[in-house]
Amino acid sequence: MSDLVSDPVDGETAAGDGAKLVGVVLVSHSAAVAASVAELATGLAGGGTLAPVAAAGGDGDGGLGTSSELISAAAATVDRGAGVAVLTDLGSAVLTVKALLAEGDELPPDTRLVDAPFVEGAVAAVVTASAGADLAAVEAAAAEAYTYRKV
Secondary structure, three states: OOEEEEOOOOOEOOOOOOOEOOEEEEEEOOHHHHHHHHHHHHHHOOOOOOOOEEEEEOOOOOOOOOOHHHHHHHHHHHOOOOOEEEEEOOHHHHHHHHHHHHHOOOOOOOEEEOOOOHHHHHHHHHHHHHOOOOHHHHHHHHHHHHHOOOO
16 A cells, blocks of 8 residues: 655645645555655655655555556545656556556546656655645656766
8 A cells, every 4th residue: 555654734835825735656666665765755855844745666465566556546645736746666667657647537637757766856856846846846856866966
């Protein structure tokens, strides 16, 4: 099952302006990896208001894989009306999210599959969403993580 890692009580920005926060769903073939990346991203986002984040990992039976049901449930859990950014780890996770998006009614409106590295992109997405940015800015911040150099 997807574990909700961060769930603001009112889903509003720290500024209290009534703007809703973008939700973030982290999809991995492993429930432990999805939950760990969610924990890392929310931890690095710092104190204050956090965007709603959910991990959707594994096949739903405790094994490796992806589950459209877990992804749909996670997206519904983090949806606050400002959009949902979905980040994935590997190939079939991408295909599962694309299939859900193609169905048209399986995910909340304004749900986007974000092309970003899983760990670095998740941190950028959660930090940016927690700052109250819109879905386009969250997507851009996560995608920009492809440019992070380590050496």
